[in-house]
Amino acid sequence: MAQSGAPPPEAVRGGVSKTLFVVTVVIVAIIAFLGGLGLGGVFFAPPAPSKIIIGTNTPFPPFEYRDANDTIVGFDIDLVQRVLDDNGLAYELYDFRDFSALLSAVQVRRVDIAASAITSNGGIGQNRSKVMSFTNSYYEADQGILARTADTRTFCTNTTDCQASELQNLKIAVQSGTSSEFWVEDNLPGRSCGTANFTCVADVTSALTALAAASVDIVVIDLPIAQRTAAANPSTYRTGGTIQTNELYAFAVAHNDPLGLLPRMNASLAKFKTNGVYDALIAKWFSG
Template identity: 30%
Template sequence: MSESNRRTFLKSVGGTGVALTVAGCLGGGGDGDGSTTTGTTGDGTTGDTTTTEDVTTITPGTASGFPPFEFVNESGDLVGFDIDLLSAVVEQTDGYELGSWEDLEFNQLIVALQNDNIDVVAAAMTINEERDQTIDFTDPYYDANQAVLVREGGSFQPESTDDLADHPVGAQSGTTGKDQMDALVEEGTISSSQANTYENYVLAVQDLANGNIDAVIVDTPVAETFVANRDVVISFTIETGEQYGFGVRENDDELQSALNEGLQAVQDNGTYAELTEEWFASE
């Protein structure tokens, strides 16, 4: 990201410092077979996944509205840490190149992957047992927990999930934050009518700022970005020990291994450190 783009990013969503880790990666790669396959893209149109003798074009999918990992900037471009990281990773693979991005709702990504509408998910997706039963993941590339956002300067400053009792709470559909909110309903801490689900966290934080809900549960790095840009603060953190990974179809071992190899390469050559500095460093 250029310095001018970084300034635009900081102006629109804010930047903040976080801690990141990359696990050790596997080896391997895949070559094309000279064929062309046709599938339906996320917007309902028909698109081609093209394979040449040496290079296979893969379609990446994401869900914008999750800054700084993926979002649409003021110019209408899809940008973010995941976008740049996957691009850099694929550049380091033998036999793969990225096609056009598909921007979907988060809870549509796994279905799109299973239906061959996309070939890889790059959307700050937490590796967990439920998802791992339907898709495969690369090695993890990011660590996170869940943060509880509240209005800055407000009288409501909870210190634990128990303090959320009888308060309206928000989270994005399909996320770990939504799972945490659902657990509050199951435990009886909040009622089902107090659990508010949003298509993306931008809408949730907007509702928080407007006083329509009292708290938002969101991944810590994303929460820190909102803190830098909105009148909200992190009231407390829920330690979930999450790790993000790129998602691929089950048994797509060649692509999985190639991406793992690329992850290791961008860590070794300094690209990963450069991207974290660009997208997460404080202004």
């Protein structure tokens, strides 16, 4: 089930009886005793929640976006749902229209899994790993340049390997909180959100609108999204080149995996890469 925004706050629990309190104390004492023997982890694995809350951020095609029926679909969505189905876990799906809000939500456990083409490696991944934990990676991508079709300038001498120096004098838009923003800030001196010639917006739609209106020269965005956007709107957008970043996408959970999801998710991801499920999803979402 797809819903917009963050899930409602957890209902307040009340009416705990004295009997339940005593039983709880006994159970806690047993767990503490077994933990002292080094056996707690053997007998008491983290319990599976009754329903997993998945958060994503649309639009980011082909990984996550809303189709003509306003249903959230995409490669990430298919993959994470198959992972949870493989583990017998029920789930609900929520759409965060702000990527930074999604990452904050997984940190404070308002969502259990963030599935939104999240970069997990490099300096960006190291910083994120301080406040959340990741599955093994499931996709590798670079950054890309999206330009207006009417703008015939050559932005990169080698379109398969754009250099930062070639983009220095351009007006650039990015989605806030993404690896696209961090690449620009790290590689173009003097650029940070709000400075001259650098526009940071909350969602991809706003970045595309700014580009179409010629308010900026290019949008820096993950290459698969640039390619899909240009293919879907060839009269408006075109790809201008690849920025090689070798980013690895992973699903994110709360820091230190309090629900014990990562071992189960990683096992399913590994299985899917050998039994044809992963290849079928790649063909479904990236062919043509």
